[in-house]
């Protein structure tokens with residue numbers, strides 16, 4: 001029998017962390033060696049011999065956690081938001097000195113969400129206008145969501161690559177924020193509403209028609225197959241991968 005993969009979770013008592021701990025404990029090929037909260041020392045990862053760490057913490061903690069893991073040769077699967085271009089570039093530099101270590105930064109682990117973003121990329125060039133609405137529970141600490149940021153960046157790139165002109169918009173706003181925030185030129189609107197979990201709509205419009213690409217996560221279990229896929233794959237993918245789509249065959 002092959003050896004169990006030793007996995008640790010950071011942010012283990014949060015919404016995602018709690019679900020990840022249960023998923024890892026239920027996986028026949030994994031052993032949960034540490035489940036750490038905010039005040040637990042990162043040295044525990046080394047003491048417990050973690051091979052893969054799953055970071056599900058907060059944007060202000062995640063970079064230091066991942067850097068610690070990489071510096072100690074531990075692969076990292078990261079769901080936490082807050083990884084802007086500067087942080088990613090700095091992490092890539094660190095990984096260059098650790099060529100055997102893999103890091104996955106996944107803005108969204110739900111397969112449906114990954115597919116929805118891919119479909120939006122594919123559709124982006126065919127419509128005059130694109131806007132994104134992301135809707136989440138009110139305890140979410142950041143806005144816009146990491147998923148919306150990535151979707152907007154990929155949609156904008158697809159439109160730029162195809163030479164699509166900027167969306168028509170003659171509006172003169174009388175209140176700041178009325179047209180959402182611009183991410184790579186794409187308007188992104190954030191809704192925070194009691195009862196919601198994680199949802200996103202990409203609205204694509206042209207004269208006389210609209211395409212809506214919507215994904216809904218109704219609970220945190222929706223993210224767990226992606227987390228487990230990340231944990232199983234990361235050690236075979238040295239360097240930095242951004243987006244779970246990097247571990248999936250979506251071309252077929």
Ligand SMILES: NC(=O)C1=CN([C@@H]2O[C@H](COP(=O)(O)OP(=O)(O)OC[C@H]3O[C@@H](n4cnc5c(N)ncnc54)[C@H](O)[C@@H]3O)[C@@H](O)[C@H]2O)C=CC1
Pocket residue numbers: 010011012013014015016017036037038039056057058059061065078079080081082106107108109110146223
């Ligand atoms: N990639 C994905 O599919 C998903 C990503 N997320 C993201 O994951 C992150 C966590 O989300 P939630 O679980 O909803 O938040 P949460 O607030 O329920 O949990 C975060 C936990 O991390 C702990 N924490 C903070 N700093 C820490 C540190 N240095 N070490 C260990 N633990 C620490 C907090 O005490 C808290 O228990 C957010 O950035 C969220 O946007 C959430 C859902 C899905």
Ligand SMILES: O=C(O)C1=N[C@H](C(=O)O)C[C@H](O)C1
Pocket residue numbers: 081107108109136140141144145146147148197198199
């Ligand atoms: O905080 C959340 O809940 C979520 N965060 C991620 C994001 O910001 O995109 C993923 C998902 O939307 C849930």
